[in-house]
Amino acid sequence: MGIKGSRELVQNVLQAGMCIGCGACVELCPYFRHYKGRTLQVFPCDLESGRCFAFCPKIEVDLDALSRRLRGCAYEGLDLGVYRSIRAARAGAALPKASFQGGGTVSALMAFALGSGVTDAAVLTDREGAWPLPRIVTDAQDVLACASSKFTAAPTLQALNRAVRLGHQRLGMVGTPCQVTAAAQMKGGLASQEDFRDPVALTVGLFCNWALDPRALNAFLGERVDLDRVTGMDIPPPPAEVLVVRLGEESREISLQEVRPLIPETCRLCPDLTSEWADLSVGMFEGRPGWNTLIVRTDRGGDLVRAAEEAGYLELEPMPEENTAHLAEAGRTKKERAFRTALRENAVNRENGCSVLRLPAEVVDRLT
Amino acid sequence: MTPNPLKRVLMLGNEAIARGALEGGISYATGYPGNPSSEILETLFKWSDAHDVAVEWSVNEIVALEAAAAFAFSGRRAVVTMKQNGLNVAADFLTTVSLDELPGGLLVVVCDDPGPLTSSNEQDSRHFARIAQIPLLEPSTPQEAKDMAVYGLEISQRFGLPCMLRAVSRLSHGRGPVSLGPVASKGPQPRFDRDRPKVGLPFLVTRNHARLLRLREEIRAEFEASPWNGYTGPEGVSTLVVASGLSATYGLEAIQTLDLGDRVGLLKLGTTWPLPRERILERVGRADTVCFLEEVDPFVEEGVKVVCAENGDRAGRIRFLGKNDGFVAGPDGPGVGEMNTDTALSALGRLFDPAPVQGEPLPEDLLARARDLLVPRELSFCQGCPHRASFYALKTALELDGRDGFLVGDIGCYGMAAGTTGFQQIKALHCMGSGMGNACGFSRLKEFGFDQPVVAVAGDSTFFHAGLPALANAVHHNADAVFVILDNAVTAMTGFQVNPATPAAVSHGKRELRIENAARGLGAEAVVLDPVADVNAAVEAVLQAVETGGVHVLVFRHGCATFFQKRADRSARPRVWVDAETCLGDQCGCNRFCSRILSCPAILFDPETGVARIDEQVCTGCGLCVQVCPREAILLERSEDGNP
Structure with missing residues (x-):
């Protein structure tokens, strides 16, 4: 299929309800904008091919090509992607305490990377009420303000594109699997850019089963709480089955049953639970509050983890095998569901027109 | 310069009407600008000092007519000018002032725009003369336009009711020789007689209406002998063309071109309400085929048919050919578009079998050369036009929303x-202020599940012309409405006329009214922004307005670029240029955003250098492109004295 332009992107992603609003196409050009949870093309563009299409994690994502370029091997549909090691982790004593979702591992990694000069800026996601707010952070102190999950899709990569334009050359970013996939596709640049140099020095990916549509969530919450007072959200581990909305000192519990309809359709086609294209992936450690699961996937990810541990930013422990197995099962379940859905909706390996995903046929066969 | 009286000069139809009003002794001229009528008042402004005539662009047409009527109430003569759409605005007063007994003279000049070049309809204004039962004059040449203006003022005062003069765009904007006459005196000291007859009270209306209909018959009798009506052609021919106004000249040209001078007669009518019944019967009664040429509606056609139906014994059996039966039709159909010689030729050519020869068509190479002279040009806002930034902001905001x-x-x-x-x-x-009124209804539509944001835009002049009542209505009804008033300080489209929003320095001391003050006075939220200076601030303001309830007035204020650049010192313009090192051209990914999307006549894509270029001869230095270039490759440098 190859890299097409914004016409195909608008038709197959934006108008088809496939856009997750990651921001990868925003601030590359004057055409795409993101406003309150929705990505749109303001003015028409007729270029035959563009970065908007190339970077989008919802169209023509060639998993095999990504795997060969980033991991040096074919895409096999591994449950948790290619990785070096899995550890239990939490923030060390060197990081000030903050309102972390789990063990503060992500904040610790980003703060250390900034402080140690591995990165010159971090692209993170803050919140403004119930709206996610992408931010470019250059001071390690400001990392903590962005701690904790937003549970919504967020245009974080808009800030990445802006940071590149502002001249940052060693960016760190934290993102969900879709955002990390887009960032991974950016690493290829475009054929037309001969002098392309990857400006991203570190990607920390989050575990994600789904995110909520921010417009739908705001409308939903707006009927239940004062949106201006929202300070945070949490989904405690099962069997709680609730979304906790924090309003300063108070909180409101909302049944997940009510919240699930706010999951965008596009999440059902996502095969990635653990941000397989990141340098490091971080998620919950089920059954051990205050700790995270940390997956090391690349050399530079491993180097950073070692240095952060030495500097007292990170505490590491071995990951029990049964936890790894449980996570792998969850990873496989998400893949199988996504590939089955993609097959049913003719969204994988299409011969004519745009696919959402491309990957070796035998992997699809094996997992469906 | 005042034309030397008693000379023959080349004049625009509208200048001739102005001259006629002057010769007719007016003390006052009012109007609201609108093509094709605007030059009448523009011309009178030039002569106002030398001839002691008060001239004003009024806030709208009905105010213009009411103001002019005050002179007629007080024994003086006045002219009021407008285009066809404007007559609708003035019609409420027109249809009541005709019941009055005016001691002075009141000439209502209406210029119609058939096949509209610049109008939102192609209405035939002549119907209003019939509705108001006032005399109607239709000139066919600039000379007649001048003479009819003089005559119109004279019969208006003599019969004590307004007279209407109807021009069409090709007459208003065509030139012809005009023999000038003396300028009449303005009459005695103006004075309003407090004992003059009362009008308008319902119990007096029938009496005054009856008087008006009696006057109509007196005027008809005068028109029977009027030199404005006349027959051209041989006696004893059975085919008659009845034509009014400028269409009479098209008819004569067609008769000559087809060499039908010995087979067809032409009855030209210059006084078309009330119709000169006897003059019509005299000619129509001798014909068996009558073909009508007029612009736009079959007004004379239907009037003549009524005359014939009421006098069947004298009219006899006639084949009528006109618009109602589709015989006289331009390329867009009967009763649609301008009348012209081609349409007249087509109609007259089909009257005879075999068809008369039209002569040689223009050689194709000549036509091709003429076509080559046309420069293809997109309909576009001028360079530096503030509307470009305003609509860029409005589109962006509505798309983001x-x-x-x-x-x-x-x-x-x-x-x-x-x-x-x-x-x-x-x-x-649709019409002046219409968006603002529409917005009131879209707000109420929310009660029925309507959920699209609506923004009404109006101009500074239309705001004062017709927007104020809609704004009052919106506030009064607690509407959710967003009004964006594009205040460029002049009535630009019709030729930069002054209006209440015009700065006093430009309007020579007239008092400037601030739109935001009017809005706040009526209880609306009002903010003033300049989208040219900060287009993103305008986007934010529109978004905020459409996301919150209530009535919002956003005044987008930036002077008309073409008007103010003409007056400004050229060296004071900010300089805008493209840094060819920074602009990546087609490598940018912006897909030539500045030249392609903004469609500004000053921004080009230079195929030789492969980057954007600003035509500095044309650029006004507004700086919109500077704000939207994603590479910040367009630079702006203000002149040292800090041009605003």
Whole structure:
């Protein structure tokens, strides 16, 4: 299929309800904008091919090509992607305490990377009420303000594109699997850019089963709480089955049953639970509050983890095998569901027109 | 310069009407600008000092007519000018002042725009003369236009009711020789007689109406002998063309071109309400085929048919050919578009079998050369036009909002925003202030589940012309409405006339009214922004307005670029240029955003260098492109004295 332009992107992603609003196409050009949870093309563009299409994690994502370029091997549909090691982790004593979702591992990694000069800026996601707010952070102190999950899709990569334009050359970013996939596709640049140099020095990916549509969530919450007072959200581990909305000192519990309809359709086609294209992936450690699961996937990810541990930013422990197995099962379940859905909706390996995903046929066969 | 009286000069039809009003002894001229009528008042402004005539652009047509009537109430003569749309605005007063007994003279000049070049309809204004039962004059040449203006003022005062003079765009804007006459004196000291007859009280209306109908018959009797009506052609021919106004000249040309001078007669009518019944019967009664040429509606055609039906014994059996039966039709059909010689030729050519020979058509190479002279040019806002920034901001805001919002507009240069230059944003466009009234209804539509944001745009002049009542209505009804007033300080589209929003320095001391003050006085929220200076601030303001309830007035204020650049010192313009090192051209990914999307006549894509270029001869230095270039490759340098 190859890299097409914004016409195909608008038709197959934006108008088809496939856009997750990651921001990868925003601030590359004057055409795409993101406003309150929705990505749109303001003015028409007729270029035959563009970065908007190339970077989008919802169209023509060639998993095999990504795997060969980033991991040096074919895409096999591994449950948790290619990785070096899995550890239990939490923030060390060197990081000030903050309102972390789990063990503060992500904040610790980003703060250390900034402080140690591995990165010159971090692209993170803050919140403004119930709206996610992408931010470019250059001071390690400001990392903590962005701690904790937003549970919504967020245009974080808009800030990445802006940071590149502002001249940052060693960016760190934290993102969900879709955002990390887009960032991974950016690493290829475009054929037309001969002098392309990857400006991203570190990607920390989050575990994600789904995110909520921010417009739908705001409308939903707006009927239940004062949106201006929202300070945070949490989904405690099962069997709680609730979304906790924090309003300063108070909180409101909302049944997940009510919240699930706010999951965008596009999440059902996502095969990635653990941000397989990141340098490091971080998620919950089920059954051990205050700790995270940390997956090391690349050399530079491993180097950073070692240095952060030495500097007292990170505490590491071995990951029990049964936890790894449980996570792998969850990873496989998400893949199988996504590939089955993609097959049913003719969204994988299409011969004519745009696919959402491309990957070796035998992997699809094996997992469906 | 005042034309030397008693000379023969070449004049625009509208200048001739102005001259006629002057010769007719007016003390006062009012109007509201609108093509094709605007030059009449523009001309009178030039002569006002030398001839002691008070001239004003009024806030709208009905105010113009009411103001002019005050002179007629007080024994003086006045002229009021407008285009066909304007007559609708003035019609309420026109149809009551005709019941009055005017001691002075009141000439109502209406210039119609058939096959409209610049109008939102192609209405035939002549119907209003019949509705108001006032005499109607239709000139066919600039000379007649001048003479009829003099005569119109004279019969108006003699019969004590307004007289209407109807021109069409080709007469208003065509030139012809005009023999000038002396300028009449203005009459005695103006004085309003407090004992003059009362009008308007319901119990007096029938009496005054009956008087008006009696006057109509007296005027008809005068028109029977009028030199404005006349027959051309041989006696004893059975084919008659009845034509009024400028269409009479098309008819004569067609008769000559087809060499039908010995087979067809032409009855030219210059006084078309009330129709000269006897003059018509005299000619129509001798014909068996009658063909009508007039612009736009079959007004004379139907009037003549009524005359014949009422006098069947004298009219005899006639084959009528006109618009109602579709015989006289331009390329867009009968009763549609301009009358012209081609349409007249087509109609007269089909009267005879075999068809008369029309002569040689123009050689194709000549036509091709003429076509080559036309420069293809997109309909576009001028370089530096503030509307470009305004509609860029409005489109961006409505797209970001994402609820299928749209604009409703009214009449002004910004009406072009229905097309590409304004990003196709205006979706309804009807008459002065119409968008603001529409917005009141869209607000009430929310009670029925309507959920699209609506922004009404109006201009500074249309705001004062017709927007104020809609704004009062919106506030009064607690509407959720967003009004964006595009205040460029002049009535630009019709030729930069002054209006209440015009700075006093430009209007020579007239008092400037601030739109935001009027809005706040009526209880609306009002903010003033300059989208040219900060387009993103305008986007934010529109978003905020459409997201919150209540009545919001956003005044987008930036002077008309073409008007103010003409007056400004050229060296004071900010300089804008493209840094060819920074602009990546087609490597940028912006897909030539500045030249392709903004469609500014000053921004080019230079195929030789492969980067954008600013035509500095044309650029006004507005700086919109500087704000939207994603590479910040367009630079602006203000002159040292800090041009605003």
